[in-house]
Structure formats: C-alpha cells, structure tokens
Amino acid sequence: MTPNIYTSIALNYFYVFISFGLNMANKTLSGTQFTIKGSKIFNNEKHSTPPEITFQSVMENYNKIVKPKGMVHVDLDIRVLSFDNLDESSMKYNVDFYFSQLWYDERLKVVPSSPNSCISIVGKNAEDLWLPDTVLVNSKASKFHYVTVENRFTTVNLSSGMILQHARISTTASCHMDLRKYPFDKQTCYIAIESYGHDKTELVYNWLLDESSIDEKFNIAVHDKEMANFYVTSAIKSLEKTRHHEASFSSATAKFTFCRRREYFILQIYLPCALIVAVTWISFWITPTSIPARCGISVTALLTLITMLSITNSRMPKVGYIKALDLYLFTAHIFVFMTLIEYIIVLHWLQNGSKKTISPFDWRLKSNYTSSDIFDKENTQSNGNDNSNRSALFCKLLHKRSAIQNERKNANIKSENLSLIDEGSNFKFQNIKSSLVNREQFEILARDDPNCSNVNIDFVARFVFPISFSCFNILYWLVYFKD
Secondary structure, three states, X not given: OHHHHHHHHHHHHHHHHHHHHXXXXXXXXXXXXXXXXOXXXXXXXXXXXXXXXXXXXXXXXXXXXXXXXXXEEEEEEEEEEEEEEEEOOOOEEEEEEEEEEEEEOHHHOOOOOOOOOEEEEEHHHHHHOOOOOEEEOOEEEEEXXXXXXXXXXXXXXXXXXXXXXXXXXXXXXXXXOOOOOOOOOEEEEEEEEEXXXXXXXXXXXXXXXXXXXXXXXXXXXXXXXXXXXXXXXXXXXEOOOOOOOOOOOOEEEEEEEEEEOOHHHHHHHHHHHHHHHHHHHHHHHOOOOOHHHHHHHHHHHXXXXXXXXXHHHHOOOOOOOOOHXXXXXXXXXXXXXXXXXXXXXXXXXXXXXXXOOOOHHHOOOXXXXXXXXXXXXXXXXXXXXXXXXXXXXXXXXXXXXXXXHHHHHOOOOOHHHOOOEOOOOOOXXXXXXXXXXXXXXXXXXXXXXXXXXXXXXHHHHHHHHHHHHHHHHHHHHXXXXXX
C-alpha cells in the first residue's frame, strides 16, 4: 500500500510541472510574436498605413492658400445633361451639366504608386485643399445640387499628386442673340470659363478631348438635345476668347449652337397672315358702289395684322433692326393698305366720271345725229328690259356728248323746252327716260360697263395683287428658309 501512495504523489507533481512548463512556454512564444510584429524589419508604414491616415498627416502641414509651385495646368471636361428656357427677351438660357477639373499638386505626392493610394472627399471637405479659382464669367446665377447628398466630390491620388474635382452645376448664363433672321435664326451661346485671380502666367486651362469621338460637332456630350422651341446642332470645346474674357487671363469656352423650330411660326403666324392678305382681294370682285363691304374687309384685315404684329413683338427685345418676321408682317400691311388705295382710286375715277354724266333732260340732238345713232329700235324691242343694252346705249351717248360740249356752253336752253323728238323715227327720248328709274341708276350702268373707261382698275388688280404677293413670298422663303 505504501509504495502505491508514493507513486500517486509523484505523478501529481509531474503533471503540475508539465502544466507550469507549458504555460511559461506559451507566454514566451506570445512575447516573441509581439516582438516580431513590432520589429522594424516587418513594419513598413508606407504600405500598411491606410491612405486616409496618410492624408490626414499630410493635411496637418498643408496650406490651402498657397497654390502649387510653378504654372498650374488645369484640364477641364464638361458633360451637358439638358438645356432649358432659351429666352430672347432677356437673352439668357439655362443649362444643367457635369463639370470636371483636373490638376496636380506636388505637396500631395507622398506615397509610391499603388492601387490603394487614392482617397475620395465628398462635399465641402474638399475646401481644405487648394482649388483653382475657376469662374463662369457669363453666368447670372449658379448652384450646386444637394439631392440626396451634395453632388460634388474630389479624388486625390497620393502617389501622383493628381486632384480631380467633379460637380453637378445648374447655371443661368447670358447669351447675346442676333435676331435679324428671327424666326429662322440659329443662336450660338457660350459658357465662358476663366480664372478669377490668376493670369495666364500662373494658371492655364485646357480641355480634355475624347479622341474616340467621331462627330466633330459634338465633342461635348449632350444627353438631351431637344427643347420646346430649339434643338441643339453642335456642342464644341474651344479655347477662343469671347466678349466676356480678359486678354491677360487663360480661358476656355464651351460653345453651343441652337436652331429654332419653325413649324410653330409657319402655322400660327405666316399662314394666317397670308390668308388675311388673300381675303382682301375679294373686294376686287365687289361692286365699287358697295363702300361698306369693300372698306370693311380691308380695315378689318389691317387691324388684325396690327394686332398680330404687336403680339409677336411683345415678348421680343426692343432691338434696333428689322427681323425677318417683321419684314413679312410689314409687307402684308402694305398689301392690305394698297387695296384701300386701289379702292380710293376707283372711287375717284367714278367721281370724275359722274361729272361728265348728264341727265336725260340735258340732251340736245343735232340734225347730223339720226335716231339710228342714238338707239336701235329693233334691238330694244328684242331685248326688252336688258340692262346691258341700255348701258351700251348710254355709253354711246356719253362719248358723243363730248362732240357737242362746246355748243352747249353757249346755249341757254331750259330743261322744260327740251322735249327732243326725232321727227324721222317713231321713237321719242321720253321712252328712254322711262326705262330708268332715276339718274343714279343711269350712272351706275355707265360706270359698270368696261366700255365706259379706258382702264378697268379692279380687273387689273385681280391679277396684279396676287402675282405680286406670290413673287414676294417666293423671294422671301428662298432667302430665309434655304438653311
């Protein structure tokens, strides 16, 4: 029994010793491992330190007021989302676009090249860096977008010192427009880019060009080229200076060309205007004595054109030249006004003709005029009440009246002694008198007959006015609509 007790005690001490040795060995290995991890041989701070920590350490000694050394080259890029509200009256337009700037700052080149050397900064935190003082010179108002976050971020490459700033901007910019060909015009608008405080010896702008772009008219990407009244025909990056740039500062220009849609003006202005002018030509077929009808048509058409001209120019700037639309409306005014002038000439001719018209009581038949010269009895009986024959009869009397005009001036003949009966015929002048109601009807029949005048003014006007207006339209549309 005794030896077994000693054996058990010895085994217990052995187990305790082994356990203690294992614990010490574990602590030793742990300390050795800590020492290895913390040794300078395996600790490379340039590779293991996150770029955020490195960037924070660099920014501790970074001065954003001082620009990078030497001349700074800023590369620009722009991508247009949409255009809106190209307004002629205020000569402004709205554009929504993405704007990118790329430049190098040697102070941020702190780590060797590696895939994990870039850091992105969102929003206003990028203002701790030096940024180019780029301005949109012709901008009236601009804003950044903040939905759902601020649409602006900056990427810094700590291995090359490259900084890329990208933002979404909406701006209202001025656009000088030439409206001489309105509404067949094309307008060129700009986004003028320039440094606010650094001249071209300190900062230079250049465009990032896409060499894979095939369309030379669109080296600026435009997502939406359609507007209500315009569509985009070109969007070009350029370094030329505009009227907004200063000669001593580097500049860049985004040039956009807009073409106005013409369908609205053709359907709403040109076509109604031409029809209004054509309506006035109806008066050439109306009897000249219908004064209210002829004057009413022309005056109504003239007032309608005046209203149309005032409405179209109410939204236009007060420019000092004539627009293409004004030229067409002014010409339409002239044609309508000329219809009134033509009618005045007709009335004046009729008035002069009435002075030469004499009453049936004022005729004195000379012996050398037979009854056959005045009236053909057989034709009168066959035609009965035919007004055209009676009109021809009195036209003959009017022409023969001029032959005896001088003799009538020296004669003092009273109307009651003028019975004037032709003894060689069975016809009396009183029968002619009774065929007409009064002197007014006599004059109307004489005036309406083309044989009574040397020139039928209304008849000529029926052809002259439409042909003249058609020639004007052909010339007008060839000049302004050819593009």
